[in-house]
Amino acid sequence: MEQLSARLDSQGYQFVQETAELPSVDPSLGRKLKKRKTSERIAANDGESDKAIRKILSENVYKNIDDVFAIGSSFSVVTSTLAKLNSMDVNIRFTMEEPGKDGFLPFLNTRVRFNNGRPEIRWHRKASSKNIMLHSRSAHPMYMKVNVARNLRKTSERIAANDGESDKAIRKILSENGYKNGSMNTWRPHSAPDGIALVLPYVNEHISKQVNIVVKRCGLPVRLVFRPPPNLRDILTSSRIYESRCDAEDCLYCSDHKICHLRGTVYMITCSNCGQRYIGETGRPLRERLNEHRRALTSPQSYPTNSFSKHRTEVHTREPPPLLEVKVLHRYLEHPVERKIMEAREIKRHRPEINSRDELAEALTFIA
Structure with a gap:
């Protein structure tokens, strides 16, 4: 459940979007709720039962700030607000996004700016969005296709009516997905003559x-x-080069090349603070594996046996989580044995310091 609240103070407006979650619930909550139902049967108008339920939920429901939209009287006010938020807990690290050259600041699916004291709100779609939606020639019912186009336009009009720039962007998105000239014909798959x-x-x-x-x-x-x-060359070499830049905004892992979506990789991580290295492999998208390493660095107490949690507690005990510099050594290795062999070769070559002894021993068995 999301809630957007606004507050006016001496420094200006502050908008906060909150998300209510249930990350941890008391196991006895179910029993307490059952007792609550029993008490309702006995006394339906008993206000004490409602107070007890509110007390139970207040002790077990946590509210986490997801996005903060703040307007301050000066840049220093905004930066001090950011510093206060980050000082609440060591695991909290908010980042700040400033308005662009046109003065607009993206927030969720809107772009906001103040012009002569008046707010201007426009419909926004992230630059990384592929604008892929239900195609007009799909085999879905006609009413579903109509609703897709209608809902896209209604969302834009609800945010900012009579905005020519938004209307032009929507027409382009609809055209890219086959919605043009008022025709929506279902595509019939073509069968190859030889099967x-x-x-x-x-x-x-x-x-x-x-x-x-x-x-x-x-x-x-x-x-x-x-x-x-696969021959020996296919196993021991990777011929495909980097493809394109990453389409994610503020990606933590991609600098000049797109690597976070690669699968079947052998990678090397270098700690930006101390220069120690880690070599690993994964068949999943690389971003998912790297996020696991970051979580271990951020919350080492939750991953006591992880190599990165040990690195944080032993080397960077009193420091904030260091940044990770990622380099892909091999890619497009579909078979697990291929990845293990390449990982073992790179471990033997680089002798990474963050890898645990068990990881080193296991990897070297593949090339012993």
Whole structure:
């Protein structure tokens, strides 16, 4: 449940969006609620029962600040507010986003600026958004497609009516997804004349012939493609280079190249404070694995056996969590054994200091 509150003080308006969550609930809450229902049967108008429930919920419901929109009389007032927020707890680290050259400040799906004391609010879509929505030629019912276009326009009008810039952006998004000239025709998939390609691993010539015979005998609408097994070069080298810049705003891991969405990688992390290194591998998107390392650095007490939590407590005990510099050593390694082999080679080459002894011993068994 989200709530947007506003408060006027001597320094100006302050808008705070809050999100109510239930991260931790007393196990006895259910029993207490059952007692509450029983008491309602006995005395439906008993105000004491309602007070007891409010007390139980107030002890177990936590409110976390998600986004803060603040307007101050000067830049120093805003920076001091930011410093106060960050001083509340060591695990809290807010960052500040300033208005752009046009004076607009993005906030959720709006852009806000003050012009001669009057607020201007416009509809906003993040630059990283791919603007992908239900295509007009999909097989979904017509009413769903109509509602997609209608809701997009209604959202913009509710935020800022008669805004020509927003209307132009919406028309472009709808056009990119096939909504133009008032026509919405469902796309019919095209069938290849020689059948759908079915990729199978190549074992040997005899088995390939037998599989072809079975497919032709059964009349399956498929075209067999046999993929050769990876050779030594495929396992030990990565030929694909960096592709493009990251599309995420304020990405913590991408500098000049897009790496946070890569899968099947072997990576090296360098601690920005002390220069010690860590080498690991993952088959998931790299961002997910790096976020796990950051959580261990931020809350080492929650990850007592993690290499990064030990690094924080032993090396940076009285310092804030250090930044991580990430370098991808190998990528597009789909098989876990391939990644383990490449990880072991890099560990033997670099001898990283943050990796635990168990991790080093396990990795080196793959190339021993």
